[in-house]
Amino acid sequence: MNSIKNRRTIRKYTSQDIPNDLLNGLxxxxxxxxxxxxxxxxxxxxxxxxxxxxxLTPAHFNQPMVTSAPVVLTFCADFNRxxxxxxxxxxxxxxDNPISFLNAATDALLVTQNFCTLAEENGLxxxxxxxxxYNPDQIVEILRLPKLVMxxxxxxxxxxxxxxxxxxxxxxxxxxxxEIYHDYTPDMIDSIYAHKEALPENKHFVEINHTETxxxxxxxxxxxxxxxxxxxxxxxxxxxxxxFEK
Amino acid sequence: MNSIKNRRTIRKYTSQDIPNDLLNGLxxxxxxxxxxxxxxxxxxxxxxxxxxxxxLTPAHFNQPMVTSAPVVLTFCADFNRxxxxxxxxxxxxxxDNPISFLNAATDALLVTQNFCTLAEENGLxxxxxxxxxYNPDQIVEILRLPKLVMxxxxxxxxxxxxxxxxxxxxxxxxxxxxEIYHDYTPDMIDSIYAHKEALPENKHFVEINHTETxxxxxxxxxxxxxxxxxxxxxxxxxxxxxxFEK
Numbered sequence: 001m002n003s004i005k006n007r008r009t010i011r012k013y014t015s016q017d018i019p020n021d022l023l024n025g026l027x028x029x030x031x032x033x034x035x036x037x038x039x040x041x042x043x044x045x046x047x048x049x050x051x052x053x054x055x056l057t058p059a060h061f062n063q064p065m066v067t068s069a070p071v072v073l074t075f076c077a078d079f080n081r082x083x084x085x086x087x088x089x090x091x092x093x094x095x096d097n098p099i100s101f102l103n104a105a106t107d108a109l110l111v112t113q114n115f116c117t118l119a120e121e122n123g124l125x126x127x128x129x130x131x132x133x134y135n136p137d138q139i140v141e142i143l144r145l146p147k148l149v150m151x152x153x154x155x156x157x158x159x160x161x162x163x164x165x166x167x168x169x170x171x172x173x174x175x176x177x178x179e180i181y182h183d184y185t186p187d188m189i190d191s192i193y194a195h196k197e198a199l200p201e202n203k204h205f206v207e208i209n210h211t212e213t214x215x216x217x218x219x220x221x222x223x224x225x226x227x228x229x230x231x232x233x234x235x236x237x238x239x240x241x242x243x244f245e246k
Numbered sequence: 247m248n249s250i251k252n253r254r255t256i257r258k259y260t261s262q263d264i265p266n267d268l269l270n271g272l273x274x275x276x277x278x279x280x281x282x283x284x285x286x287x288x289x290x291x292x293x294x295x296x297x298x299x300x301x302l303t304p305a306h307f308n309q310p311m312v313t314s315a316p317v318v319l320t321f322c323a324d325f326n327r328x329x330x331x332x333x334x335x336x337x338x339x340x341x342d343n344p345i346s347f348l349n350a351a352t353d354a355l356l357v358t359q360n361f362c363t364l365a366e367e368n369g370l371x372x373x374x375x376x377x378x379x380y381n382p383d384q385i386v387e388i389l390r391l392p393k394l395v396m397x398x399x400x401x402x403x404x405x406x407x408x409x410x411x412x413x414x415x416x417x418x419x420x421x422x423x424x425e426i427y428h429d430y431t432p433d434m435i436d437s438i439y440a441h442k443e444a445l446p447e448n449k450h451f452v453e454i455n456h457t458e459t460x461x462x463x464x465x466x467x468x469x470x471x472x473x474x475x476x477x478x479x480x481x482x483x484x485x486x487x488x489x490f491e492k
Contacts, residue, residue, distance in 0.1 A: 001367050004360060005275045028418050029251045033359060034374035037468055038413050045423045052425050076427075081420070082464075085435050091461035094471020097478040102379055105348075106355055106399070110374075113279060113359035114250060121247050128280035128356075133348055144426045153352070167284050172274050174327070177291045179298050180390045181322075189331050215337035218328075222283055225340020229492075232343040246475075 003121040008166050010125025013158025017070045018124065023157075026122065030115035033107075039082055041104035042111055045143050047072040052142070059138035060131040060154065069156035074132065074139060075112045077104030079244075080148040096148065101244040105152045112153040125160035128153065134231045136238040147243040168196055249367040254412050256371025259404025263316045264370065269403075272368065276361035279353075285328055287350035288357055291389050293318040298388070305384035306377040306400065315402035320378065320385065321358045323350030325490075326394040342394065347490040351398045358399040371406035374399065380477050382484040393489040414442055 027044060035041065047053055048071055056074075057066045066072055079095040086093035094100075116126045132139060132154040139151040174192035184192070193214075196202060202214050211217055219225070239245050273290060281287065293299055294317055302320075303312045312318055325341040332339035340346075362372045378385060378400040385397040420438035430438070439460075442448060448460050457463055465471070485491050 001275070001364055004278055004364060007278050009280060024418055024422070027422060028415075029247070031415050031418070031421065032250055032253050034255060034362070034372075036376045037464065038415075039464070039469075040416050040421065043421055043423060043427065045425070045427060047425060049425050081430055081435070081438070084430050085439050086461045086465055088432055088435050089459035089461035091459060091465040092471065093465055094474050095469075097474050099379065099474050099478040099481050102351075102481065103376065105351075106376070106379075109352055109355040110359045110362075113356045114363065116280070116356075117360065117363055118247055118250060126280075130282045130349065130352070133345065133352075143423075146427065146429050149427065169274075169277050169284075170286050172270055172277070175277065175286065175289055176270070176273060177289060177389075179291070179293060179295055181289065181291060181392060181395060183392050184327055184330050186330075186334055189327070189334050192327070193331050213335035213337060215332045215335035218283065218285070219332055219337040219339055223285075223341075225338065228340050228343050228345050232345040235345050235348065 004117060006166070007120050008164050009127050010158070010160045010162060010164075011065050011127050012160070012162040013065075013069050013125065014161045016159045018157060022122070023071060026115060026118045029118055030111050033110040033114045035107045035110070036103050040107065041078055041082060042108035043076045043078040043081070043149060045074040045076065047074070055142045056139070059135040059142065060129050061134075063129065063131070065127050065129070065156040069127075069158045071157045073115070073155045073157060074143060074151050075108045075153040075155070076145060077101055077108045077150045077152050078148065079104050080146050083148055096243045096246040098239070098244060101150060101239060105150070108152050112155065116155060119157055123159065124157055127156045129156065133235060135234070137234060137241070140238060140242065145242070150239065150242050150244065168199060170196070250363060252412070253366050254410050255373050256404070256406045256408060256410075257311050257373050258406070258408040259311075259315050259371065259402075260407045262405045264403060268368065269317060272361060272364045275364055276357050279356040279360045281353045281356070282349050286353065287324055287328060288354035289322045289324040289327070289395060291320040291322065293320070301388045302385070305381040305388065306375050307380075309375065309377070311373045311375070311402040315373075315404045317403045319361070319401045319403060320389060320397050321354045321399040321401070322391060323347055323354045323396045323398050324394065325350050326392050329394055342489045342492040344485070344490060347396060347485060351396070354398050358401065362401060365403055369405065370403055373402045375402065379481060381480070383480060383487070386484060386488065391488070396485065396488050396490065414445060416442070
């Protein structure tokens with residue numbers, strides 16, 4: 001399927017809007033993804049309003065796609081709807097715990113990827129914002145997510161106004177294991193990352209950031225230990241506030 | 247895209263095997279999914295060996311697809327490979343924490359759904375096994391997953407030997423929210439679940455299980471509070487053992 005094989009993240013969009021019918025059709029088809037016990041443990045918040053995009057932007061570290069895309073979608077793990085149904089039907093729900101969060105997050109992420117595939121197949125471009133789980137507390141407040149609802153993914157969507165190069169990927173043999181996990185030897189690591197390290201743009205990154213290795217760009221600049229620990233604390237606190245930590 | 251719109255889970259497979267080239271091609275294309283900072287935080291374990299399938303079956307509550315499918319794929323959140331690369335390149339990794347698990351699980355789940363779409367587009371059928379996160383400790387042991395690797399999804403794959411009915415889905419309006427989350431009133435809950443509750447097969451479930459409501463089938467039989475709490479404890483212990491709880 002060429003739309004998956006040839007895809008690239010799109011961060012610049014034309015001013016063309018996405019009709020509601022098209023958006024809803026794509027979402028409806030995306031909801032055909034596998035879901036635990038057919039419970040559909042997700043909700044999607046559609047942001048089109050400029051003021052709402054402005055509010056969401058800081059939660060996404062001010063990435064410009066949030067305001068420049070015609071549509072921003074926040075996919076949430078949602079056990080609220082199902083729990084309300086149980087309570088209304090004399091059933092005793094028990095979904096206020098970590099495994100239930102993971103189950104609902106899984107449902108939501110499968111739908112997220114399905115939506116991205118369908119959007120791209122229909123000529124749209126998307127950007128996946130990993131920042132959603134860095135500042136979930138802010139997103140919960142802005143989108144007024146009740147207990148048992150937790151944001152897990154944000155996608156900006158629009159018609160592409162750029163055609164960037166496709167990024168590199170690691171060799172298949174570095175990711176796929178036959179029968180058991182074959183742990184990596186130093187030689188394997190060298191070989192798996194050789195192509196990435198040799199790319200001119202990555203050599204350039206190392207040069208302008210004055211690091212010794214490409215890996216240090218990740219550990220010292222982009223995804224730092226201290227940040228991960230601080231974001232883990234926020235994640236934990238937000239899961240607790242949303243009622244998933246019993 | 248009709249292969250997504252018309253999909254259904256396939257639990258019965260013909261004896262036809264899946265050629266390695268086809269499987270690897272689908273996986274390679276699936277790895278085009280969005281990935282955090284292009285780190286590709288996942289590994290895939292391919293199970294074809296009958297003895298390995300037998301070993302995995304109890305972890306999946308003896309679901310017959312595990313032994314009857316030609317291929318079983320276990321998708322794992324993997325920060326081991328990346329961390330080894332960092333250590334080998336004088337970089338100080340900090341990915342032994344909950345946010346890093348969630349980031350890697352997200353990467354792995356996007357790839358999982360991409361693989362399912364590509365497999366179905368190529369005439370294969372898949373079944374998503376949610377049991378992976380119920381007994382992750384058993385899977386870690388059988389597949390010999392090292393620290394910073396955690397199984398998050400299992401897919402059985404093969405050529406379909408059945409064409410089941412498509413299951414119901416909730417109405418779109420019950421899942422999609424405009425601008426902010428509009429919490430559900432009792433009337434909305436009634437309306438959202440009306441179709442599901444009226445389905446003859448669901449009325450039949452209620453009858454043969456002697457429950458008063460369909461919701462009770464979920465809370466009292468399929469996804470019980472006590473089970474969720476016990477599985478949450480296993481999840482937590484396994485994440486800790488795999489090094490994601492610092």
